[in-house]
Amino acid sequence: MKVDKIYLDLSTTDISPILIRSYVYNLDGEDWTHEPFDERYIENYEFEYIVKSEGHMIHEGKHYALRPGDLCFKRPGEKTQGIKPYSCYTVIFKMTNKDYDTPFQPYYQNEILDKNPHVYQVKNHKYFEMLFKMILDEYINETESSPIKIKSYLLDIIFTLYEEIKENYLPSSPYYGKISKAIEFIEKNFQNKILLEDIASHVDSSPFYFHTVFKQTMGLTPNEYLMKYRINYAKQLLLLTNDSITDIAIKSGFGSSSYFCYCFKKYMHTTPHNYRKLHKIS
Secondary structure (H helix, E strand, O other): OOOOOOEEEOOHHHOOOEEEEEEEEOOOOOOOOOOEOOOEEOOOEEEEEEEEEOOEEEEOOEEEEOOOOEEEEEOOOOEEEEEOOEEEEEEEEEOOOOOOOOOOOOEEEOHHHHHOOOEEEOOOHHHHHHHHHHHHHHHHOOOOOHHHHHHHHHHHHHHHHHHHHHHHOHHHOOOHHHHHHHHHHHHHHOOOOOOHHHHHHHOOOOHHHHHHHHHHHHOOOHHHHHHHHHHHHHHHHHHHOOOOHHHHHHHOOOOOHHHHHHHHHHHHOOOHHHHHHHHOOO
């Protein structure tokens, strides 16, 4: 069977994922046989998040050994075959709200989507697994707000994956040594008060020079990177713990609950309390 892919350019602002189906496969590990699934062609877009695995995947002619924490990204018209045993969460979705009278969705070309490899080992296993669990929960227990929540979770997967992958392109940067050392410093010390001067001093640079090369390489300032890291850490605590807002503010490096709430609302367009209320699985 030959599939003619329909290639279309897609702007990032037009990425608007619509869930078709969400399910979990073999999470209890009952089927731990070493058998292949049938080969198939991907009709929509799919993410698979691997939870446990001794299995493999053959995708577009390439062989991948699957590991816990692998995120598999599959696009329309691609040929795939899974080989047991493994367990995973799967989401199948459209990339936009447009409908096409074809069996396969368009293969959208976009800077963010094109950087995604077929298989990627994510850094933050708990956060990605949490997103897949929340999608599944909303899919099974659908309410009026479920489509909006699911879209936000899918976007979170797409853009968090992109940010992780973008960091992995650092070795090609002439500033790789300084930037990677700075990121390591930020991620180790984000719970403390950090100034631009502290980071610049750690990498033996002037604040002005460091600020310039960091933004040039990463696409955001050191302070924006620090803030984003703190917000993402706080989001995990809001959803995975019962810690108070004040405790989360301190643990995330904000110093006070009032400043934390101000920053969280600025970046997430909702309060920490409402974010937890809307998204935490009870």
